[in-house]
Amino acid sequence: MANFEHGDFHARIVGSFASQGAMTMIGAELTRISHGVVEIELPFDTKLTQQHGILHAGVIATGLETACTYAAYTMIDTDASLLTIEFKVNLMSPGRGSRFLFRGEVTRPGTNIIVTDGRGYAVGDGPAKLIASMSGTAMVVRDREGFQD
Template identity: 35%
Template sequence: MDLKALAQTVLERQPFNRLLGMELLEAQPGSVAFRLPLKEAFYQHLGAVHGGVVATLLDNALTYAAGSLLGPGVLTVEFKVNFLKPGKGEALLARGYAVSQGKRLAVARSEVYALEGGAETLVALGQGTILRISG
C-alpha cells in the first residue's frame, strides 16, 4: 500500500484542508509532515497566525500519523495544545508522530514550526488520542 497516496487522497477529500491549502510532504508508518503556505487571512490582530490555524495543523498531524497505523477511518477524540511562540513567516510546517497504538486507539504527538528565511521556529506542540471508527 502506498501510504502517501492514501494520505493525499484523504487530504483531497477534506474541504477544509483544501480551503486552507494544506500540502502533504510525507507519510510513513507512524509519521507525517504537512506544509501550509501562509496567507494574510490566517493572521490575527496582533500579527501572528491565528491559533485555530495552528491547532488545525496540530490536529491533522496527530490524526494522519495515527491513521497511518490504525487505518484511514479515524477521528480525534481529544487533543491538547501548547502554544509556544507566535507563528509568522512564509509557511508553517507540521510534523506528527504516533507514540502508542492499540486495536482502536492511538496516542500521537505533533509539532508546528514557522518557516522564515530557511529557519524553523517551534510554534506549538500537541498531543492527542485518535480513535479508529472504521476500516
C-alpha cells in the same frame, strides 16, 4: 517538495487529504507520509491571521490535529477509520514565518486508541522555530456508517 514513502496507507491518506475542504481552504499540502509520521506545510496567508498579524491559533491547531490524525492512519487497517477524541495544544511562540510545518507522529499505536504528538514550526529566513506542540488521541472506528475512507 514532497517526500512520500511507499505503503498501503499512502494513496488512502492522499485521497482523504484531498477531500478535506478545510485543508484546501487554508492552502495546506501534504509533504511527507511515512510509517507513523505525516507532515503538512502551509504558506503564510494574511487571511489566516489573527488581529496581531500572526498565524491564528485555530489554524495552528487544525494543522497539528490533521498531521497527527494522518500519522495515526499509517497504523490502522484499510477497513478502519479514525476520529480525534481529544487533543491539547501548547502555543509556545507567535506564528511568524513565510511557511509553517506541522509534523504528526504516533507515540503509542493501539487497536482501539492511538496516541500522537505533534510539533508546529514557523519557517523563514533562519532555522525553523518551534511554535506549538500537541498531544492527541484518536479512536479507531470500524463498521460505522458514514466513516469509510
